[in-house]
Amino acid sequence: MGLLSEGSPLSWEETKKYADHVRKHGIIQFINLYKKLKDRSNGCLRWGDEVEYMLVKLNRSKKEARLLLNAEQVLAELQRREKERHGDLVTLWRPEYAAYMVEGTPGKPYGHLMAHFNRVEANMRARREEVKKLLADDEYPLSLTAFPRLGCPPFTQPELHPNPEEGASRSLFFPDGAIFQGHPRFRTLTRNIRNRRGEKVAINLPAFKDVNTPWPQLEDLGDLGDDGENPPGRQALPGHVYMDCMGFGMGCSCLQMTFQACSVQEARFLYDQLTPLCPIIMALSAASPVHRGFLCDTDCRWDVIAMSVDDRTREERGLEPLKENRRVISKSRYDSIDSYLSEGSECYNDIELVIDQEIYDQLKHEGIDDLLAKHIAHLFIRDPISLFSEKIHQDDEKDTDHFENIQSTNWQTMRFKPPPPxxxxxxxxxxxxxxxxxxDFENAAFVVFIVLMTRVILTFKLSLLIPISKVDENMRTAVKKDAVKQGKFYFRKDVTTEDSPPVECCACAKKSDCQEEYTLLTVAEIINGKAGEFPGLIPLIKSFLESVDDCDVDTSCTISQYLSLISKRASGELKTTARWVREFVTKHPEYKKDSIVTDAMNFDLxxxxxxxxxxxISCPDLLPAHSTKSAGGIPLAKEKQEHLLANKFQKKQNGV
Incomplete structure (x- = not known):
């Protein structure tokens, strides 16, 4: 979820008039904020997670599964309860794109206590229970990455029908009523992305070809209505599952983590070091092989979202000569990052970075360093696509809405976030x-794994950097079917630096040029290690855990079970959610080997x-037997140790 300004939304034509105004003042706001806060330091690395839930109704008498369009009512009650607690919050709730989605986070960030790792799952359970209490007995808050029959009527409760001739999306499949109605941002984004692009967005996902799959034409779209294209759905590609609006991407759910660093330098370092992990974790967490009722030849949502918000014109996509637009842009505004930010990373920025030269020059003139100036100037090649009339004129010394307008609609694998004013x-x-x-066990496992990786990186002063171009290649590999088992990923061979303590099993002690620093590894080798060549991320985490002295028995046991899940998913001993879903569909008695997921199959799934x-029910091929003692809270005496432990951790990072 991005910036949620209140007010009267402007059309694209109105927004376009103010695009340069927003960019100009957004940069001034960033410069003012940076100068005020560039030296801000915080005692410890704090962190939290965001889980997006889909509200699903299971009508067991009719054997129908539908998306429940009452998120606005559920959210209103959840937020009313927030206000009543007067700051003593266990959970926080915010709107998301779709009328069937809510987003839940912990009530306050976690900190440096090892015992905090034992609170994540309990808090996730509390969130789910909060929502569940507001639903009927046959309604559930499910953490699904993609609802398999999204866009296949009837898929909503109440039943709504798309209107391709008018409205925000003009979709052949997705009704505007399935967009969250409680805030105009979401409909405005949908409409303005389509209008800025000059045509509907086109999502074409490779279909899984089974023995009876109609090939190459999966379906006839001609009788679905007039969507302004001639013929309707003209952007659909043979052999692909076609989708045509923002809802198919932003109507997916995900798990996100945010880390507060001790300084701007540490934030930039973590931004860089976590970037090569993005495609690895995406492949490892793959959970969405079905879209719009078809099995796809991909396992992840990423490309669907990237295409769903791609507002580039034909000129910006390089399909026509530049006349009305300033530049060709290589990616959607939802994609992998294009440059590293930390000192010493320059040689790994090996792809051409498209920037706004005037903005770059302005940032440099104001004392912003080259890497950060290029990063911001790259973000600001984009137009604002959601603007409110009441927010046009702002106080650049106090406000940051124009900066956040551009920043929050660059949806990338990593986001570098300045402090709010x-x-x-x-x-x-x-x-x-x-x-x-x-x-909740799986989601907590992924959160704890990534948070532990941040601690390992900072404590051992590791470097995971590889050329940005190789990260992009890894992203393309990560979305493929069963990439966790079949794919190979570029990864750094020697992750130690001159400042790292000795780490056993690292292959290459000598530094060389960038091309010799990385190799191709499987996810299993990256996570678990490869004898004599790469130590493995989990062994590195275990080395870190051996060095800490504030880990109680329950927390240690819980972390061990989380790491076991990650390890077994990487090795293939446990299936990814995507593999489990794919096999559920292909083994279903109604499946006709035609790549189609029917309504009845969807209900059973x-x-x-x-x-x-x-x-x-248990699912031993997806989940290991586990018995975590995840605690809902931590005794006050332990809470008071946090400042002391934070300082101790900071000293360890600094080599004291």
Whole structure:
């Protein structure tokens, strides 16, 4: 979820008039903010997670699974309860794109206590229970990355029908009523992305070709209505599942993590070091092999979202000569990052970075260093696509809405986040590629794994950097079917630096040029290690855990079970959610080997997901037997140790 300004939304034509105004003042706001806060330091690395839930109704008498369009009412009650607690919050709730989605976070950030790792799953359970109490007995908050029959009527409750001739999306499949109605941002983004592009967005996902799949034409779209294209759905590609609006991407759910660093330098370092992990974690968490009722030849949502918000014109996509637009832009505004930010990373920025030269020159003139100036000037090649009339004229010394307008609509694998004005919050980074999992145990495992990696990176002063071009190649590999088992990923061979303590099993002690620093590894080799060549991320985490002295037995046991899940998913001993879903579909008695997921099959699949989520059935090929003692809270005496432990951790990072 991005910036949620209140007010009267402007059309694209109105917004376009103010695009340069927003960019101009957004940069001034960033410069003012940076100068005020560049020296801000915080005592410890704080962190939190965001889980997006889909509200699903399972009508067992009719054997129908539908998306429940009452998120606005559920959210209103959740937020009313927030206000009543007067700051003593266990959970926080915010709107998301779709009328069937809500986003939940912990009530306050976690900190440096090892015991905080033992609170994540309990808090996720509390969130799910809060929502569940507001639903009927046959309604469930499921953490699904993608609803398999999104866009296949009837897929909503109440039943709505798309209107391709008018409205925000003009979709052949997705009704505007399935967009969250409680805030105009979401409809405005949908409409303005389509209008700026000059045509509807086109999502074409490679279909899975089974023995009876109609090939290459999966379906006839001609009788679905007039969507302004001639013929309707003209952008659909043979052999692909076609989708045509923002809802198919932003209507997916994900799991995100945000880390508050101790300084701007540490935030930039973490931003860089976590970037090569993005495609690895995406492949490892893969959970979405079905879109619009078809099995796809991909396992992840990433490309769907990237295409769903691609507002580039034909000129900007390089399909026509530049006349009305300034530049060709290589990616959607939702994609992997294009440059590293930390000192010493320059040689790994090996792809051409398209920037706004005037903005870059202005930033440099104001004393912003080259890497950060290029990063911001690259973000600001984009236009604002959601602007409110009341927010046009701002006080650049106090406000940052124009900066956030551009910043928050660059949806990338990592996000570098300056502190909000008038707050004590520090410099942060957001980790964004993870697909959400069915159970709180799995989601907690991924969160804890990534947070532990940040601690390992900072404590051991590791370097995971590889050329940005290789990260892009890894992203293309990560979305493919069963990439966790079949794919190979570029990864750094020697992750130690001159400042690192000795680490066993690292292959290459000598530094060389960038091309010799990385190799191709499987996810299993990256996560678990490869004898004599790469130590493995989990062994590195275990080395870190051996060095800490504040880990109680329950927390240690819980972390061990989380790492076991990650390890077994990487090795293939446990299936990814995507592999489990794919096999559920292909083994279903109604499946006709035609790549189609029917309404009845979808009901059985969603019912199985619900029962796994709620612990009603076990699924040993997806989940290991586990018995975590995740605590809902930590005794006050331990809470008071946090400042001391934070200082101790900081000293360890600094080599004291």
């Amino acid at each position: 008038n707050s004590t919050i520090g410099w942060r980074v957001e980790f964004r590629p993870t697909e959400v999992q069915l159970t 969603m019912s199985a997901c619900q029962r796994i989520t709620d612990g009603e």
